[in-house]
Amino acid sequence: MAASTAFSGSLTFNISSAQHKTSRLTHLSSAILPPNARIYPCKPLVSSSTPSQSHRIVAPLRSAAAAADSNTTFHGVCYVVGDNIDTDQIIPAEYLTLVPSKPEEYQKLGSYALCGLPSTYETRFIDPGEFKSKYSIVIGGDNFGCGSSREHAPVALGAAGVSAVVAESYARIFFRNSVSTGEIYPLESEVRICEECKTGDVVTVELGENKLINHTTGKEYKLKPIGDAGPVVEAGGIFAYARKTGMIPSRQA
Numbered sequence: 001m002a003a004s005t006a007f008s009g010s011l012t013f014n015i016s017s018a019q020h021k022t023s024r025l026t027h028l029s030s031a032i033l034p035p036n037a038r039i040y041p042c043k044p045l046v047s048s049s050t051p052s053q054s055h056r057i058v059a060p061l062r063s064a065a066a067a068a069d070s071n072t073t074f075h076g077v078c079y080v081v082g083d084n085i086d087t088d089q090i091i092p093a094e095y096l097t098l099v100p101s102k103p104e105e106y107q108k109l110g111s112y113a114l115c116g117l118p119s120t121y122e123t124r125f126i127d128p129g130e131f132k133s134k135y136s137i138v139i140g141g142d143n144f145g146c147g148s149s150r151e152h153a154p155v156a157l158g159a160a161g162v163s164a165v166v167a168e169s170y171a172r173i174f175f176r177n178s179v180s181t182g183e184i185y186p187l188e189s190e191v192r193i194c195e196e197c198k199t200g201d202v203v204t205v206e207l208g209e210n211k212l213i214n215h216t217t218g219k220e221y222k223l224k225p226i227g228d229a230g231p232v233v234e235a236g237g238i239f240a241y242a243r244k245t246g247m248i249p250s251r252q253a
Contacts (some may be wrong), residue, residue, distance in 0.1 A: 001125055004176045007186070014123035015075075019232050022215070024142075027228075028080050029134075039140070053234075056247040060166055069227070071207065071208040072207050072234075073204055073205065073206050073207070074136065074137060074163040074164050074185075074204065074205040074207075075202075075203070075204045075205075075206075076135070076136035076137050076163070076202070076203070077132070077134055077135050077136065077137070077200060077201070077202055077203075078133035078135060078137045078138070078139050078195075078197055078200075078201050078202075078203045079114075079125055079137070079138050079139070079199050079210065080115075080128050080138075080139045080140075080194055080198055080199045080201075081117070081121070081139070081140045081141070081144075081194065081199050082140070082141045082143040082194060083140075083141035083143060083159070083168075084141075084142065084143045084146055085117075085140055085141075085143075085144050085145065086145070086146045086147030086148075087145060087146070087149075087150050087152075087153040087174065088116050088147055088148070088213075089114065089116035089117050089118075089150045089181050090113065090114055090116065090145065090148075090153040090156060090157065091109065091112055091113060091150070091153050091156040092112070092115065092116045093148075093150075095109060095112045095152070095156075096150060096152055098152075100125050100152065100155050100159070100174070106129070106155075106159050107131050107159060107208070108128075109152065109155065109156050109159050110131055110132065110133075110156055110157075110158075110159025110160035110161070111126055111130065111131045111160070112126075112156060113125060113126060113133065113156040113157050113159065113160035113162070114126070114133075114138075114157075114160075122199075123199050125160070126160060131160075131235055132160055132161040133160045133161050133162065135162070136161055136162060136163050137163060137165075137166065137198070137205060138157065138162055138165045138166070139161070139165075139167070139193055139194050139197050139203075140165060140166070140168070140194055141165050141167065141168050141192060141194040141195075142168045143169055143170070143171055144165065144167035144168075144169070144171070144173040144174065145170050145171045145173070145175065145177075145178075145186075146174070147165075147176020149173045149208065150176075150177075151177045151180075151181060152175050153174060153177065154174065154178040154181055154183045154184050154186075155181055155183050157184050158181070158183030159183075161206065162184050163184065163185065163205075164184055164185040164186075164205050165178070165184055165186050165187065166187045166188075166193060166205065166212055167186070167187075167188065167190050167192065167194075168188070168189055168191075168192055168193075169188065170186055172207075175229075177232065178233070178239045179229045179233055179238075180232070180237055181236075181237050182232065182233050182235065182236040182237030182238075182240060182241075183232050183237075184233075185205075185207070185225075185226065185230070186207065186229075187223050187224070188220075188223065188226075189221060189223055189224070189228060190222045190223065190224060190226040190246065191222075192220060192223070193221050196214070196217070196219065196221075197214055199217075201214050201216040201217065202214075202215045202216050203215065203216075203217075205223070207226070207230070209246065210222060210224070210225050212221055
């Protein structure tokens with residue numbers, strides 16, 4: 001299924017009563033992946049093991065009011081991982097029964113973020129007994145977010161306090177889910193930053209300048225522009241963006 005023609009799972013617009021907006025929605029769908037994104041094949045968007053509707057994410061969880069503008073700067077301590085970090089490492093399947101639309105379960109979901117990493121990662125992403133991570137920026141390698149199509153993966157990272165992931169490349173569904181939920185900015189690096197940064201380094205991501213600064217080492221790295229996907233994350237996800245731009249009606253007060 002082409003990434004420019006469909007959204008993931010429940011994140012699909014019902015436009016039966018608004019056919020005249022089809023071209024605008026197609027443009028929004030195309031924004032989910034950058035034009036020249038380096039992507040990898042992955043499992044179908046909907047499989048036989050798709051969770052029940054009550055366990056599906058049906059709306060963006062991070063409010064548009066909390067979203068960042070295009071000149072946002074993220075500053076914090078980074079957590080570095082390698083290649084092929086899959087969704088089961090990001091959030092193991094046993095925790096998919098948590099319902100992110102419930103605040104207490106959203107918080108709990110964040111406490112399990114990256115708990116599936118192998119024991120070779122000696123530093124834990126989240127300290128025992130904590131719900132939030134002290135690492136607000138994750139730096140990864142090639143094919144980050146591969147594996148299943150679970151929307152819980154970027155949601156768990158966002159719930160844990162992650163603002164952005166900077167990776168060499170992404171599995172396409174993880175990239176799209178990150179944008180459509182509005183939970184994290186999935187940014188691509190032009191070089192293998194994961195080999196030059198270490199967990200605990202203090203870094204800054206400047207979206208407007210498309211760069212990452214490692215203050216611990218003094219080095220700067222160029223990032224690929226996030227393109228049309230940026231405003232969707234900025235708004236708080238697909239639905240918030242569609243309401244903001246008039247593609248779908250705003251919620252009644």
